[in-house]
Amino acid sequence: MALAAPQARAWRTRRGPRTALFLRVGRTPRTPRTATVLTGAGLVLLPWVVVLAKTMPQTSEVSNWSTAWIGLDLMLAAGLTGTGALLRRHDPRASPVAAATAALLVMDAWFDVTTSAGTGGQGTALLLAAGAELPLAVACAAVAVRRPR
Structure with missing residues (x-):
């Protein structure tokens, strides 16, 4: 010290x-x-x-499935709300919050679409990804790369 x-x-x-x-x-x-x-770490x-591609089962029963998705949606709500609030105040901390939120939105779209493949919900997942999640991710990425004034 x-x-x-x-x-x-x-x-x-x-x-x-x-x-x-x-x-x-x-x-x-x-x-x-x-x-x-x-x-x-990325190369490793x-x-x-x-290894995962060769050993993972194609299907699996998951416990706490709803908790995982609710938690992700709560993180998205916090990220979007936080980005908007910080942006409104012209706070430079909006950039890192927006970057994290963009990453979460892309991840949410990816998992929604891939986990709904072959089910009746696949159309809805694709519609939400293309119409909401990915456009919001692009908007957040645009906020993230802007230089704060």
Whole structure:
């Protein structure tokens, strides 16, 4: 903790870009290490997908199915409402909330369509994906990439 205190004071007293301050106090940014870890994790996941494709059963009975879907829809409601509220206030935090919400919307559309394949609800799932979830995901992605003012 004693080592963190001088750095914390340096953050408050020095002006300028944070990366320059990191270099001045002898620390390097962790971006290259984080990038390597994330890239490696993504590459390691590819063989795992092949294993899953070969070993997963085509059908399965799932417990707590309704809880999972209700939870996802509650997260979507929170993300959409939060994005809208933050956007209305011109809050820069709208961008990361919008990005997470866009990802959830795409995921929701994907699972709705794939889990309804071959059932009577497939048409509804496709209609909701094309007419609501994916357009909302595009709108959220547009908010996420905008630079806050």
